[in-house]
Amino acid sequence: MPLPPVRPSRRVAVVAAIAALAAAGSMTSASAAGPGDARTDTTRLARTLVREVSGRAAFRHLVALQRVADRNGGIRAAGMPGHEASARYVAERLTAAGYRVSRQEFTFDDYDFLAQTLGETAPGRKALHPLIARFSASTPVGGVTAPLAVVPTGTDATPGCEAGDYAGAAYDGRIALIAAGGCTNTVKQKAAAEAGAIAALINTNNPAENMVLRTRLTAADVRIPVASISKKEADGLVADAASGPVTLHLELRGRARKATTFNLLADTPTGRADRTVVVGAHLDGVTEGPGINDNGSSSAMELETALRLARHFGQVRDRVRFAWWSAEEHGDLGSGVYVSRLGPQDLRDTALYLNFDMIGSPNYARMVYDGDDSDHEGAGPGPAGSAQIEKVFTDFHASRGLPTVGRDFDGRSDYGPFIAAGIPAGGETSGSNLIKTETWARLFGGVAGQPLDWCYHQRCDDVRNPNKTIFDQLGDGMAWAVGRFAVDVSDVTGPNPAARAVTAWTPAALASADEED
Structure with missing residues (x-):
């Protein structure tokens, strides 16, 4: 639907209000300009553009x-x-x-998303919807099947950020599920890898429970495959894990590459x-x-x-x-x-x-x-x-x-x-x-x-x-x-x-x- 038109009387009132404020000095640096002073019209073009845009x-x-x-x-x-x-x-x-229009070209590090699939295979079977992190490490072609290990949060404001967060549970050969927050996801996946995890899932933890936001990792510090999942799907995995062992099948594959793009400038x-x-x-x-x-x-x-x-x-x-x-x-x-x-x-x-x-x-x-x-x-x-x-x-x-x-x-x-x-x-x-x-x-x-x-x-x-x-x-x-x-x-x-x-x-x-x- 198009925007409703502004009634002429309202438009006139709006412009008059702006002009009055401008004259009082509330919108311009002019304070005591006299007749003929160039600063007296510093808002004229602004008023025109507001009318026309x-x-x-x-x-x-x-x-x-x-x-x-x-x-x-x-x-x-x-x-x-x-x-x-x-x-x-x-x-x-x-x-x-x-x-005067010009392009300003540059190259940057990009990442192709080749595979991003996740499914629970036990105790039930259900498809989940991960987003592979940019610059993530890759699983083998065909993916991996491994038990889920939920990194506890409790009252910790930095879940999964430190080695101590992984103490008291087994992570060797497992896929770690980590809550967002407290540190970068690059730090989280590194800590999980050092605890023995073979991959990490990051709970987006957004109040819009189906929202999944892709994360970006620092390529030089990547250790294991990483993907983000929605709060709803993460909460479901946590609930399943509370009732017994959960097994996941995960395939995350990507490829780093150089890309070329440009800024568009107009003077x-x-x-x-x-x-x-x-x-x-x-x-x-x-x-x-x-x-x-x-x-x-x-x-x-x-x-x-x-x-x-x-x-x-x-x-x-x-x-x-x-x-x-x-x-x-x-x-x-x-x-x-x-x-x-x-x-x-x-x-x-x-x-x-x-x-x-x-x-x-x-x-x-x-x-x-x-x-x-x-x-x-x-x-x-x-x-x-x-x-x-x-x-x-x-x-x-x-x-x-x-x-x-x-x-x-x-x-x-x-x-x-x-x-x-x-x-x-x-x-x-x-x-x-x-x-x-x-x-x-x-x-x-x-x-x-x-x-x-x-x-x-x-x-x-x-x-x-x-x-x-x-x-x-x-x-x-x-x-x-x-x-x-x-x-x-x-x-x-x-x-x-x-x-x-x-x-x-x-x-x-x-x-x-x-x-x-």
């Missing part, structure tokens, strides 16, 4: 990405034809709109290059589904925003570089490559980075990346200027009566390399497999105790998955921020941007995530 138009790009997935085996993963076709769709429209032909605003969303998806919310939603809205901005190149004072990253699902590789290739002057010339990841989650929370992290415990603040970016988003949504909550910079998206290099960052998300709290349910509606996107990294993340209300709302936030910073970045960069502290960065500087991004 629509969820309905952006959703047409989402439909196109779904068609791309349908024609390419149901996926749009990096290094595969679905990603190439997605990028071609985006690039053709940007080029026609007058952008406005106007605006100062030494005040570049980078706007980014990852275009690649996972191999488990078409990736329409993750992250077709942000990619589609970014494309629509760029196309509308093209009508107003003459108002762009700070160059805007739109980026569609690749291989984010492999550990933020595309954005990492981009930042690692920036020279010292390029780093200083990058005024700020705006990140958008999953803006249509069906059980959403309206989240803004927490630039100062002062309102709750979290993963740490962003570089200086990030709090000002956060305020631009939160003030905009507040002007519409829409509450927001902070989202920690926890390294799970493409802002990570920018922050590591000292570049101010911010942006929006509506959530992935984070669990909706009762407080969030009161703020935003939806179902407490369930993931913000119950189709996260699943086959059901198709064009029916995104929530069009939050898609439209966060799209307006994107349009506002892009228009605002395309005109003025001074409140983020300070009066002397060349003096900002930036750091040359290499991909090794980021710790690898345990879970697929």
Whole structure:
């Protein structure tokens, strides 16, 4: 269904409210500008883009990405034809709109999934549904049959992480079932292997009991075959084991390989290059589904925003570089490559980075990346200027009566390399497999105790998955921020941007995530 139209009277009221707030200085760095001062119109382009960028138009790009997935085996993963076709769709429209479009190619370590089957053979017979870990060791062709050994959890916050967790039970020649949490799954499988286990199953332990999330291992430390299974299936195995011995047949086989992919970059032909605003969303998806919310939603809205901005190149004072990253699902590789290739002057010339990841989650929370992290415990603040970016988003949504909550910079998206290099960052998300709290349910509606996107990294993340209300709302936030910073970045960069502290960065500087991004 298309998005319901906004009544003209409401649109006029919204724009009037934004204009009033802007004039009061709540959305701009201007405080006492006089007539003719260039700073008096720092929000004019932003207001225009909010009017012109629509969820309905952006959703047409989402439909196109779904068609791309349908024609390419149901996926749009990096290094595969679905990603190439997605990028071609985006690039053709940007080029026609007058952008300077380029590809930034790179190679990365990938892993082909050759076999991932699991079945209980005793005491009963039932098929289970594992996902082999990326870079897992392989079983022999045809698999292995072995007894199950459940690693106890009790009150342990780090189950299966230490040698002591395996004391008092036999694991030699067995398949270990380990609960998630407390340490990386690479550490868990290594401890299980040292206890004698021949393979490990990781309980995803997600409140969405059928959700299975693929894990990623550090290849150099892999000892045994590893797969993740859903909470429901893990709980079933634990119950069976409590009644007597359980025997499993497991086949996990994969193959490491090198793959080639690319970031897609599009620059406005106007605006100062030494005040570049980078706007980014990852275009690649996972191999488990078409990736329409993750992250077709942000990619589609970014494309629509760029196309509308093209009508107003003459108002762009700070160059805007739109980026569609690749291989984010492999550990933020595309954005990492981009930042690692920036020279010292390029780093200083990058005024700020705006990140958008999953803006249509069906059980959403309206989240803004927490630039100062002062309102709750979290993963740490962003570089200086990030709090000002956060305020631009939160003030905009507040002007519409829409509450927001902070989202920690926890390294799970493409802002990570920018922050590591000292570049101010911010942006929006509506959530992935984070669990909706009762407080969030009161703020935003939806179902407490369930993931913000119950189709996260699943086959059901198709064009029916995104929530069009939050898609439209966060799209307006994107349009506002892009228009605002395309005109003025001074409140983020300070009066002397060349003096900002930036750091040359290499991909090794980021710790690898345990879970697929």
